[in-house]
Amino acid sequence: MQLYFDNAATSFPKPQCVIDAMVAYQEHCGASPGRGAYAQAGAAKSILDGCRSLLCELVHAPPTTQCIFTLNCTDSLNLAINGIIAHHRQRNEQIHIVTTAMDHNSVFRPLHAHAQFGVTHTIVKACPKTGIVDAADIANAITETTRLVTVSHGSNVTGTIQNINAIGKVCGTIPFLVDAAQTMGHTPIDVQKMNIDLLAFPGHKGLLGPLGTGGLIMRQNMAEMIEPLRFGGTGSASEFPVQPSMLPDKYEAGSHNMIGICGLAASVEWIAAKGVESLHHHAMELCDQFINAVNHISDVSIVGPPTTKNRCAVFSLVFDESPSCIAKKLEEISGVRCRAGLHCAPFAHETMGTTEYGGTVRVSFGPFHTSEDIEHLVCAIEQCTATLV
Numbered sequence: 001m002q003l004y005f006d007n008a009a010t011s012f013p014k015p016q017c018v019i020d021a022m023v024a025y026q027e028h029c030g031a032s033p034g035r036g037a038y039a040q041a042g043a044a045k046s047i048l049d050g051c052r053s054l055l056c057e058l059v060h061a062p063p064t065t066q067c068i069f070t071l072n073c074t075d076s077l078n079l080a081i082n083g084i085i086a087h088h089r090q091r092n093e094q095i096h097i098v099t100t101a102m103d104h105n106s107v108f109r110p111l112h113a114h115a116q117f118g119v120t121h122t123i124v125k126a127c128p129k130t131g132i133v134d135a136a137d138i139a140n141a142i143t144e145t146t147r148l149v150t151v152s153h154g155s156n157v158t159g160t161i162q163n164i165n166a167i168g169k170v171c172g173t174i175p176f177l178v179d180a181a182q183t184m185g186h187t188p189i190d191v192q193k194m195n196i197d198l199l200a201f202p203g204h205k206g207l208l209g210p211l212g213t214g215g216l217i218m219r220q221n222m223a224e225m226i227e228p229l230r231f232g233g234t235g236s237a238s239e240f241p242v243q244p245s246m247l248p249d250k251y252e253a254g255s256h257n258m259i260g261i262c263g264l265a266a267s268v269e270w271i272a273a274k275g276v277e278s279l280h281h282h283a284m285e286l287c288d289q290f291i292n293a294v295n296h297i298s299d300v301s302i303v304g305p306p307t308t309k310n311r312c313a314v315f316s317l318v319f320d321e322s323p324s325c326i327a328k329k330l331e332e333i334s335g336v337r338c339r340a341g342l343h344c345a346p347f348a349h350e351t352m353g354t355t356e357y358g359g360t361v362r363v364s365f366g367p368f369h370t371s372e373d374i375e376h377l378v379c380a381i382e383q384c385t386a387t388l389v
Contacts, residue, residue: 002373003335008156008182008314008343008364010204010211014267018209021266022259032255034235044258051265052248055215058268058276059199060190065247066218069256073181074106076200076216077150079251080177081110083226084148085119090227094145097121100133101347102160103152104179108347120145126351130305131160139170148175153189154182157348157360158304159287159314161187168195175225181205182312185271186279186367197222208271208367209264212257223247230254279367283313286365286374290315293378299385303352303360316352316360317381320388323361329387330361334380338363 004012025047031040033048052064061067070076081097088095095114099107101123111121122141126133138149149171154161161183168176177198180189184199185206191199196219203213218226228243232253237244244250271279287308294302294317303316319326323340330336342349342359349355363377 001376002366002369003337003376005336005338005363005365005369005377007205007366008362009339011206011208011366013368014208014210014263015270017266017270018263022210022263025259025262029258032235032258035255047258047262047265048256051261051268054265054268054272055201056217058189058272059184059217060192061199061217062191062220066220066222068216068218068248068251069261070214070216071212071257072204072214073179073200073202074214076202076214077104077106077177077179078110079216079229080198080200080226081107081148081150082114082229084175085114086227086229087225088147089117093147095119095147096143096145098124098138098141098146098149100124100138100151100162101126101351102131102133102155102157102162103150103345103347104156104181105344105346106181107150107152107179123347126160126348128351128353130310131155131158131348131352132305132310133162133167135163135166135170138167142170142174146174148177150177150179152179152181154180154187154312154314155304155345155348156182156314157316157343157345157362158352159311159316159364160304161310161312163310164189164194164196171195171197175222182314185268186276186283187312188276188280191217191219203260203264203267207264208267210260213260213264216251218247223250226251228253274367282367283365284308286369286371287311287313287315289371289374290363290365290378293374294381297378297382297385299388300381303354313365315363316354317363318354318357318360319385323357323359326361326384329384330380333383334376336363336377336380 033045052067180201184201199217203209230253234249305311327340
């Protein structure tokens with residue numbers, strides 16, 4: 001029985017091959033790629049390059065040198081946002097950025113930090129029932145000084161999936177950054193068909209890799225518009241005191257998290273073998289089962305899309321009691337582990353009208369959940385509501 005329902009924060013459990021790959025790396029390799037010509041360093045480089053290839057193949061991305069490894073999705077979003085802002089500030093150009101009310105603090109906080117330097121941004125509103133953003137509203141928010149449009153593919157609050165195809169089209173030549181924190185690995189993504197210029201992702205959520213991994217996949221020529229945020233050793237061009245301009249070295253200063261990347265490579269191989277479409281189908285079956293069951297329980301309601309259309313396997317629930325109390329009761333009653341609160345997305349809760357409740361109770365499913373696990377969760381919710389006065 002899987003009692004962990006917080007996969008939107010980080011996935012658990014991981015495929016066994018992930019743990020095996022991490023242990024094998026430490027036992028038999030342990031070297032840093034690019035830091036030597038000996039066999040172990042070469043093996044580490046093969047793992048690193050192989051992981052880039054697997055990630056790019058998963059989302060039909062451009063050449064693998066355009067896949068930049070980062071610490072996590074927040075780090076990736078900061079690289080894209082801060083790097084583009086730095087590029088235009090160096091040219092003394094006005095900077096305006098468009099985002100949405102369904103985005104995460106990983107976007108809002110960098111934008112607010114740059115407001116003191118004259119960088120402006122527009123937060124496009126979303127439908128208060130579904131959380132969906134209209135592409136036409138994105139288009140209307142774009143001005144002649146807009147340098148970036150950034151949109152969360154799947155909401156970490158409501159599970160709402162945005163129409164990335166439509167939004168990508170209205171961006172035109174303006175760089176389009178997509179936050180795939182809640183979708184990459186279990187929701188089909190094609191960066192070329194969807195007109196995505198920059199795809200930020202964590203390795204530890206839907207990709208089922210370890211914490212401390214993530215990346216930013218760029219379309220070709222995007223690196224010309226993004227300044228690096230870190231500077232240091234790359235194992236290349238060591239005779240020069242300046243950061244190399246070639247990719248991926250331009251953005252990957254310092255030693256890589258090779259133990260984590262080994263695990264990530266193994267998890268992406270596992271996902272590719274299962275098939276993203278198959279994993280998505282399984283998730284939607286669980287979502288459909290959950291929605292139908294919860295709709296028959298009084299004193300609890302689902303926030304966001306009412307069906308499996310336009311959603312991923314992330315649900316926000318509202319009860320007639322504070323989210324933190326409900327989350328505690330769910331664990332006490334049935335061992336269910338979930339998350340309560342505002343989930344680092346204040347404007348999403350403001351949009352959905354849940355701020356006054358202190359947020360919501362969030363449950364999120366993973367590929368190892370079964371129909372029986374959903375039944376257990378629903379039973380726990382029923383027992384919990386029965387205790388409410």
